[in-house]
Amino acid sequence: MTATAPREEQLWSRCAGCASLLYRKRLRRNLDVCPECGEHARLGAPERLRQLVDPGSLRLLPDRLPEADPLDFVDVLPYPHRLTGARASTGLAEGVVCATATIGGHPVALAVMDFRFLGGSLGCAVGELITRAAERALDDRTPLVLITASGGARMQEGALSLMQMATVSQAIAALREAGLLTVSVLTDPTYGGVAASFATNTDLVLAESGARMGFAGPRVIRQITGRALPEGFQTADFLLRHGQVDMVVQRRSLRGRLTALLAATRAGRPARPPVPRQEPASHRERLADDGAVLARPTDAAAEGDAGTPAIRDAWDTVRMARHPGRPTTLDYLDSVFDGFVELHGDRLGADCPAIVGGVARLAGRYVMVIGHQKGHTTAELVARNFGMASPAGHRKALRLMRLAARLGLPVVTLVDTPGADPGVSAEEQGQAAAIAENILTLTVLPTPVLAVITGEGGSGGALALAVADRVLMLENAVYSVISPEGCAAILWPDRSAAPQAARALRLTAPDLRRLGVVDEVVSEPSSAAHDDPADTAHRLRAALLANLLPLLDVPPAMLVRLRRQRFRRFGANRVGARAGLR
Numbered sequence: 035m036t037a038t039a040p041r042e043e044q045l046w047s048r049c050a051g052c053a054s055l056l057y058r059k060r061l062r063r064n065l066d067v068c069p070e071c072g073e074h075a076r077l078g079a080p081e082r083l084r085q086l087v088d089p090g091s092l093r094l095l096p097d098r099l100p101e102a103d104p105l106d107f108v109d110v111l112p113y114p115h116r117l118t119g120a121r122a123s124t125g126l127a128e129g130v131v132c133a134t135a136t137i138g139g140h141p142v143a144l145a146v147m148d149f150r151f152l153g154g155s156l157g158c159a160v161g162e163l164i165t166r167a168a169e170r171a172l173d174d175r176t177p178l179v180l181i182t183a184s185g186g187a188r189m190q191e192g193a194l195s196l197m198q199m200a201t202v203s204q205a206i207a208a209l210r211e212a213g214l215l216t217v218s219v220l221t222d223p224t225y226g227g228v229a230a231s232f233a234t235n236t237d238l239v240l241a242e243s244g245a246r247m248g249f250a251g252p253r254v255i256r257q258i259t260g261r262a263l264p265e266g267f268q269t270a271d272f273l274l275r276h277g278q279v280d281m282v283v284q285r286r287s288l289r290g291r292l293t294a295l296l297a298a299t300r301a302g303r304p305a306r307p308p309v310p311r312q313e314p315a316s317h318r319e320r321l322a323d324d325g326a327v328l329a330r331p332t333d334a335a336a337e338g339d340a341g342t343p344a345i346r347d348a349w350d351t352v353r354m355a356r357h358p359g360r361p362t363t364l365d366y367l368d369s370v371f372d373g374f375v376e377l378h379g380d381r382l383g384a385d386c387p388a389i390v391g392g393v394a395r396l397a398g399r400y401v402m403v404i405g406h407q408k409g410h411t412t413a414e415l416v417a418r419n420f421g422m423a424s425p426a427g428h429r430k431a432l433r434l435m436r437l438a439a440r441l442g443l444p445v446v447t448l449v450d451t452p453g454a455d456p457g458v459s460a461e462e463q464g465q466a467a468a469i470a471e472n473i474l475t476l477t478v479l480p481t482p483v484l485a486v487i488t489g490e491g492g493s494g495g496a497l498a499l500a501v502a503d504r505v506l507m508l509e510n511a512v513y514s515v516i517s518p519e520g521c522a523a524i525l526w527p528d529r530s531a532a533p534q535a536a537r538a539l540r541l542t543a544p545d546l547r548r549l550g551v552v553d554e555v556v557s558e559p560s561s562a563a564h565d566d567p568a569d570t571a572h573r574l575r576a577a578l579l580a581n582l583l584p585l586l587d588v589p590p591a592m593l594v595r596l597r598r599q600r601f602r603r604f605g606a607n608r609v610g611a612r613a614g615l616r
């Protein structure tokens with residue numbers, strides 16, 4: 035071997051993805067992402083921190099802990115020898131580096147795992163250091179960001195390693211209780227006990243492009259099942275499709291994405307303690323006065339109501355509400371809101387395309403937006419299952435509602451669905467219970483909730499997003515317990531009676547306003563929403579702001595009391611309201 039060989043090694047490096055020989059400095063400038071094939075090379079913790087945090091903001095947390103070899107473990111080498119070797123080769127004291135820093139100006143505590151150190155394994159020291167980083171976040175009231183890279187728990191420390199999964203998880207739980215954001219970024223590879231604890235039980239889970247995550251490794255699964263694994267098994271894109279991660283992020287976008295999420299969640303009010311379920315009757319009566327506080331926006335914004343033009347036939351309205359050109363939730367996210375960051379997945383196995391959700395800004399204020407997504411073309415409609423949510427969609431919505439409440443973000447829902455997915459697999463996965471859980475959760479969600487029926491408000495699938503403090507409805511939207519066709523098929527001789535059924539069901543915005551199901555009708559341009567989406571967006575934005583701003587001043591406990599009172603009104607004593615219908 036010549037004397038120049040080691041030098042050559044340092045100057046050049048071979049891509050693990052495409053085998054290109056790459057100039058090291060160029061590779062580093064490209065954040066260790068191969069410019070040829072996009073392969074994300076593994077990063078050590080120090081380099082990861084350098085890429086992620088604001089220059090000059092990094093303050094390392096202490097990394098020295100008392101030496102521990104609790105089992106006197108020996109395989110072919112004594113455990114202390116392995117530790118010494120890992121320290122020498124990485125220059126790190128342990129397999130994780132913890133610090134405080136700012137990312138895009140937002141203070142955070144960080145724990146960054148380093149796969150080079152004994153496979154990023156989770157031992158007692160690693161668990162202790164990450165727990166201390168979480169406790170530091172709690173003390174400083176900052177979010178916690180975890181960057182994971184690990185083969186799992188550290189065998190050399192036996193069951194004590196296993197216990198670290200619980201130790202770190204309870205520190206995460208404390209942050210959750212305090213309404214402080216926790217984010218994990220899965221990097222390649224994240225497996226075993228780390229995957230099955232703090233890598234996935236955080237509020238948000240991001241996966242770096244190409245990262246693999248799983249409980250059992252592919253080799254083990256192949257051995258046990260004797261089967262070939264699907265293409266891309268356990269990769270970031272696979273995880274996204276199966277509802278396990280909120281998003282897949284290219285390394286060059288990671289800092290920006292984290293900054294946007296930190297900004298959104300920093301804006302929220304801290305979560306408040308839950309509201310007791312039962313109230314004495316006298317208490318309830320007293321709340322009648324509180325109700326008056328929230329009644330104001332209706333009166334203030336009633337002109338759209340008063341100025342409602344000639345009453346359109348209900349069946350015409352149904353066709354209008356279903357018009358393929360009608361703006362969708364994603365259209366409104368683009369036109370009414372700013373800076374939408376979509377969050378995916380139910381964490382249980384699927385990401386339903388019929389429901390979209392994430393954080394966005396409404397006139398500078400951060401909100402969690404959740405809505406049904408249809409589409410304009412047949413291909414879009416098919417891809418989105420015509421806006422009919424699966425149980426996974428309802429569970430994604432539930433996860434985002436709860437996250438919003440914990441972080442103090444108001445929830446805005448946009449309802450546009452013919453109904454929940456009526457398929458076989460939806461039933462197998464508990465469609466009824468999924469809808470039921472959303473309805474129940476919304477009745478007690480300790481944060482403002484504003485719902486808008488933008489198109490079709492179909493049955494329980496609609497209500498799963500529409501138990502709210504204020505329920506708005508676009509002028510040509512419909513909201514009904516059953517589709518007119520379904521109603522006609524059951525109560526009339528055949529489905530051709532749908533127009534009559536539509537009239538009988540009282541499903542138009544003015545009718546529902548009179549019944550008190552809807553608080554305010556948002557007028558559409560004189561033609562209709564699909565003829566002038568920009569004007570519709572302008573009107574919707576004004577209505578959202580007029581209704582949301584007063585809610586922001588109401589303490590969450592009172593919001594919940596008033597919301598429950600709102601839905602308590604729809605009992606049998608409501609019969610008198612029928613007099614208002616013509």
Ligand SMILES: [Zn+2]
Nearest residue numbers: 049052068071
């Ligand atoms: Zn490459």
